[in-house]
Amino acid sequence: MSKVLNVILSGGVGSRLWPLSRKSRPKQYLPIFEGETLFQKTVLRNQSLCDSILVVGNKDNYKLSDKDMEGLNLKAYDQLVEAAPRNTAAAIAFAAFHAGEDDLLFVTPSDHLIEAGDSYTQAVQNALELAQKGNIVTFGLHPTKPETGYGYIESQGEDVLAFHEKPDFEKAKTFIEAGSFLWNSGMFCFKAGIFLNELRKYEPLLFDYSYGAFMLRKGVFLPSAESMKIPSISVDYAVMERSNKIKVIPADFIWSDMGSFESIYDYFLEKGHFVDDCGNMAIGMDAHTEFTGLKNTILISTEDAVLVLKKENSQEVKEIFQRLEHDRPELVM
Numbered sequence: 001m002s003k004v005l006n007v008i009l010s011g012g013v014g015s016r017l018w019p020l021s022r023k024s025r026p027k028q029y030l031p032i033f034e035g036e037t038l039f040q041k042t043v044l045r046n047q048s049l050c051d052s053i054l055v056v057g058n059k060d061n062y063k064l065s066d067k068d069m070e071g072l073n074l075k076a077y078d079q080l081v082e083a084a085p086r087n088t089a090a091a092i093a094f095a096a097f098h099a100g101e102d103d104l105l106f107v108t109p110s111d112h113l114i115e116a117g118d119s120y121t122q123a124v125q126n127a128l129e130l131a132q133k134g135n136i137v138t139f140g141l142h143p144t145k146p147e148t149g150y151g152y153i154e155s156q157g158e159d160v161l162a163f164h165e166k167p168d169f170e171k172a173k174t175f176i177e178a179g180s181f182l183w184n185s186g187m188f189c190f191k192a193g194i195f196l197n198e199l200r201k202y203e204p205l206l207f208d209y210s211y212g213a214f215m216l217r218k219g220v221f222l223p224s225a226e227s228m229k230i231p232s233i234s235v236d237y238a239v240m241e242r243s244n245k246i247k248v249i250p251a252d253f254i255w256s257d258m259g260s261f262e263s264i265y266d267y268f269l270e271k272g273h274f275v276d277d278c279g280n281m282a283i284g285m286d287a288h289t290e291f292t293g294l295k296n297t298i299l300i301s302t303e304d305a306v307l308v309l310k311k312e313n314s315q316e317v318k319e320i321f322q323r324l325e326h327d328r329p330e331l332v333m
Contacts, residue, residue, distance in 0.1 A: 002100060002102040002104065003052060004106060005095070005099055005103055005104070006043075006046040006047075006052070006108060007056060008039070008043065008053065009088065009091055009108070010065055010111075011057055012027070012110075013026050014111060014259075016261070016317045017030075017264065018307065018320060019300060019304075019305035020300060020302065022332055028042075029064045034271070038258060039065065040068050040071065040072055042110050045116045049125075053076075053077040053078065054080065054098060054099070056082065056091045056092075057079065058085055059221070062220075065110075078098065081222060082222050083222050083228075084228055085232070087232040087233055087235075089233045089237070092107055093207065094213075094222065096193075096199075097196070097210070103191065104191055105188075106127070107188040108187050111257065112258060113256045115254035117253065120251075123253060127189040130158070130189070130249070131189040134245065135245055136239065136240070136245045137248070138184070138247075139188075139248070140153040140185065140249065142251070143176055143181065143183050145176070146172035146173040147172060148166060148167060148168060149166060149315050150166060151163065151166055152167065152172075153182045153248055158248055158249065159248075163240065182250055183255070186257065198239050206233060209229045212229075261298050261311070261314040261317065264283070265298055265314075276290075278295045279295055279296040279311070280295070280297045280299075281299070282298075283300045284302055296310060296311040307320070
């Protein structure tokens, strides 16, 4: 009998949230969201909508997932541990190989902040119904501003017309004005067998190497040498942008991928975190902080690093992370 699996992808690093987020403690495991982590919120949000949980993580963070599950007093879940990050197409393929052919996979990143409620429940139920009919379903959120940090889905009802990469600000404005563009949430729903058939059709090499690695797993651990042969391709490129089975659920629930300090700023502001009259905010420190001559500036302080940035430049933090990986790797670990 088929079942619904919540496949939680937990392999991300969260480089745009450095220095809070590090390789040893990615953003999904930071307990800064009302005392919970984004990973825990993901588990709790989907628990009543699915029959079981499958966490797909990596060798560097799977113990953090276990710790978060323990904090929720949850022991009934499955896990697959990647030896090396090979992007989302392979991670989802591993989940599909693990499941039954007719099982429905509800694939969710572990690092998104979503307001659970009737709108969210209805969107998931609609997606499950479409997936049951053989469609590969993605979720699109009605945009509230011209956001340059998200990809966009051009749609007409449930039909997907095109996927668009993260735009510059001017193009994002035209998307908003057009009214037919949705934010790409990175959440999906489909039958395991349907997804694997499409993956084999469009990326046969990725399918074969992923299957080979899966069959050689030791318990929950995937093998290193075989994994490194798998092409690193996102599920968007591998399947979503090429399949003719794609449908989109236009949704209205409150969603953020928490992918920048601008998102963190907005969340903390909503929760009552102090911000001065010029829109400046200090994060990660108890010391009294004053700003002068600055507007909409965020100061992030940790034990070994301080970051100061204009809120609108939040997407540039990834470049700092990448530079430090080369110049000062100890600061990103």
